[in-house]
Amino acid sequence: MTEPLLCLKDLSIAYRVGTHDTIAVEGATFDVQPGSIVGLVGESGCGKTTLARSLTRVLASNARIAGGQAVFCGEDIVGLSERAMNGLRWREIAFIPQSAMNSLDPVYTVGSQLAEVLIRRGGMGRRAARTRSEELFEWVGIETNRLGDYPHQFSGGMRQRVAIALALALDPKLIIADEPVTALDVIVQRQILDQLRELRERLGISVILVTHDISVVAYVCDRVVVMYAGRVVETGPMAATLTAPAHPYTMGLRNAFPDLASAAGELTPIEGSPPDLANPPPGCRFAPRCPFVEARCQTDVPVLQSYEGDHLAACHRIAEAETLRKRAMASETWEVPA
Amino acid sequence: MSDALTPVGKSPGRFTRLRRALGSIRLPLHDPLAIIGLAIYAFFIVMAIFAPQIATHDPNEILFTSEFTIAADLRPGVDGYLLGTTTLGRDVFSQIVWGARSALLIGLTAAFMVALIGSVVGVVAGYFGGWVDMILMRLADVAFGIPFLPFVIVLAAFLEPSIWNVVIAMALVLWRDTGRVIRSQTLTLRNRVYVEAARVSGSSDFKIILRHIVPNVLPLSFLYGSIAIGWAILTEASISFLGFGDPDSISWGYMLQDAYASQALSKGSYYWFVPPGILIILIVSAGFFITRGYEQILFPKLDR
Amino acid sequence: MNDTDPPLVRLDAAELHFPIGGTLAQLRGSATVVKAVDGVTFELRRGESVGLLGESGCGKTSTGRMLVRLDKATGGRVEFDGEDVSTLTGAALKRFRSRVQLIFQNPFEALNPRFSIRDVLAEPLDNALIPKAEHEERILRAMALVKLGDAAQFMGRYPHQLSGGQLQRIVMARALILEPEFIVADEPVSMLDVSVRAGVLNVFREVRAKTGITAIYISHDLALVRYVCERTIVMYLGRIVEDGPTEDIVANPLHPYTQALVAAVPVPHPDQSHAPLPIGRGAPDPRNPPSGCTFRDRCPKAFDRCTVEAPSPTRIQNRIVHCHLFDLET
């Protein structure tokens, strides 16, 4: 196993609301190998976007990194000075937002925004920036004469391609993509996902892909990190984690996802809703919705432990994962007594 | 600020529904600036109502000193005149107190007219759209084309001078700002999903306007109303200053015109012309402070 | 539900065109027109549930809006139970409203924040002039139908106090409270978290099973349509490209666009094909659709006839396809 590009240890992020601190992400620990795509999966409010955005160290005004480390190429970016961190921004760590529409400045042409990054951050001359911009547009499949167009003249899919071109501008080592395809139709989504795969294959760039859709993870990711209510509940190679999940939440997610390939089976919801992070329940935060809950789940916090090699899960009953998985298949297991 | 959970089973009576509709006009009591604004309003209302008791003299009466000469240009405190006297020997303090009455009278009536006409035009144009909207908005464009102060002056010149000229002029022209803003808000409301849902569940246009549109527009009309109070008072002061005011009603504008004409500036009698200005500023800015919507008021997002 | 009785819902070359450009442009008649729905024809039997599938901008939502008379068709005919929906007024429109309902996409926007849940559910009842005495009972019954726990505790609460899943159930309860015969659901779960979606979809299926209501389910997600509807109509740029049983379309899509659509859907397990999609890049622009078949500029199998002439519908067993590859035999 080569030296990981990025290694998170117990990373925690807190939001200050009034006088109270809400821990949005608690103890996040996982690695990102060079040239690999890691899927950061979870439902709304689980902290996946907060975690991904915090790696750029550009946080909301009331948010702060409350603890832990994020070692990127040997340097802990949590402790870095603002100047040193800014040196990394876009040159080493780039970002693709969810809806590229309002992440592009409406009063500048797309070309000038690309040139701005190449010249001010990449140190290129005006003409070099021009040729590089054309290269980037060809790479993402946009006609180079459209460099003179404004953001509002691009469709959803095309804007996302512009965002990818922008992210590639300075050959970063890591690209963080925050739900890049959620707002797109299925055909354009497929084309953008193919482009993300090309980033890895041809340019060896690592990608952290934030999404709520495990089908997207299955299509494009090498490893997956499942988050629930601010904590990492399971992480491992994509194939193993999706086919043989070790955490009840991942099992439940699988049942809730319609699968076009297999026969139209019964979809089973996970009853209830995620806890309020302002005052989360003690012990395992999935306990209130978990069909396999036990006494200890409500008291002590489960820790990430190995289920099989580098396939980890944070569940007290990890040893019985095999049997729990079978029981989880049946929809009666998830039915809450009326 | 939803009220306490209605006890299960009891359907809310008429009163609760009314309270909830009015509840939509949330007075921002938690905000210090708004409290100052309300305090200023209360102060002026008391001054206007109890003007006869507060004023030390009849504002128009020409006063004489003990040596039977006209008590002209007396400094504050001399002979017991709190703020001194005018060149024609009238008590400045009493004029200021009486001035509050006409200021509030004009301010409130004009504000009501502007807010009412503007809101009705805005809701009708915004909700029904089509040619109704086109006509009303072209009417608003024409109103925007008429320079307001010159219009009031010409109007005052033709009609007999009276404090109501300002109110009429404002009702004819100044509904334009409220109308345009309320129209654009109604447009956004009309396309809201829950309004379409009401339409699909069979509610008539009238019912939709009453239950879904008006409660959301009410706060904005109230906002514009309080700004119109300020505009009315400023306009009345300007008109009186130019000599088109109502001669038999004392107003701050009239006082300033009287001071300007009597060379109060060169005589440096600040006690005479400064206080009316301060009071106008107080009452007009109170309107801004209360509504807190000053940002949105002064320059609605300029969307035609 | 035999084949002889007349269809409950019938669309005949229905059109919904929006003029864009200022009023001046319209006066000069040179205004460009967006053809949101451009000649859609299909029928619905009583009790049938049909999926309207397509990407954004294909006209599926506009078709839904025409069916519930939120927009009036600008061409062709939209019929419900034999009556032309676009011309209904007064009492006839009111009766139509109680028989046809719409479930909105965004539950967080579909309820007036100032109304309590009781007010929301009472509104349709007031409109249908149902006496106040009956309201309580009908509201509770509607909430039970959509599986909302002990309904009483929701009565006095406000929309912002409920979760997405609960709100969408209230939206469904409001649509079902007058026991309509036909319901249109416009992407009802697309705003919800995945784990909550299944719950709402199951409620939709149970309601259909229990009441036998005729339904149209609008979505861009084929897997969801398959879960709820036995028949699917695929739309592209305001026109129908394929119409047939859902299982057949998933297993063996005929129209090139449907083939690309089915191939593009990712599945939640590792072994899936990464083969490039059989479709050209390029985004469908409703403002100036290509001549002839509107899919020809992206279709891998397009040939000269496609640019000249729009394809006419061809029946192949229980499927209808709008493509020149198939209408050669006629």
Next chain:
Amino acid sequence: MKAITVIGGRLLQTAFVLLAVITILFFMFRLMPGSPLAAYIDPNFTPEQQAELMARFGLDQPLWRQYFIYLGNLLQGDLGESFFYRQPVAERVLALLPNTLILTFSSLILAYVFGVFAGAYLAWKRGSVVEQIGVPLVLTTRAMPEFWLGMLLLAVFSFGMGWFPAGGTRAPGAEYDTMWALYTSADFWWHMTLPVLTLAIYSQGLPLLLMRSNMMDVMREDFVTMARIKGLSTFTVVIRHAARNALLPVMTSFAIAVGYQIQGNVIVETVFSWPGLGRELVRAVQTADYPLAQGAFLMIALVVILMNLVADLLYAALDPRVTHE
């Protein structure tokens, strides 16, 4: 292509508004109490003059024909004779227009330059003490009667300190052979200082609060956050992206502000006896010189309507979302 239809549409609208205002003006001066002839004929005109005016304005014709004659004359720039000055109204009004425009534009430019920077600064200092004091202070300037402010400045700086003249545009007896010589003379600017200051203090509130509110909105936009994630310098983020977007509506509001301001000049010109259109209108109305009053009103209205049009065109020109379809 779209830009042309937008401009075309707006021109048509402006023409309609202008015609409407002219019509309102026509009827206002005729249907008002007092004899309709009073609008054009001064009792102590000579009979020949009266007859000549009767013919020229068809004052004996039915009202609607008078209207068309009125329009015809208007197109030729004939606004009738001023009772007081025995001089064509058009001539006098055009001579005074520059004084008003110079006053309006110089005060607004001062107000906007100050307002934009102060507004951006207040947005930057969001939530600080500076904002707690600054914003209410600015609000009071918006609540201030302009003429009272003028009186105050006059009393302090002119009569009190004697630093500035008490009114007019030139020192008594100073002669200038051309208007241009006057407008560029230090004497003229010295006379203009207090009125410009008065107008600027009042009108700086609009750009200031507009800029502040826009800056705060824009700072929350995704593309500003993205600029910071790209590692661009604070200067680039705040000025090139945030301020540039925030400035857009402020620029268009300049034209509208001219329209609002020129209506306010009526008062300030009177306080500072500044020979502009505003003061002329007031004196014309006070001396019942109706043709002159009608002419001055029309010219002010023309500027207001023109400025509303400029505001729309400016908005269309500046925002690429409108020009580039």
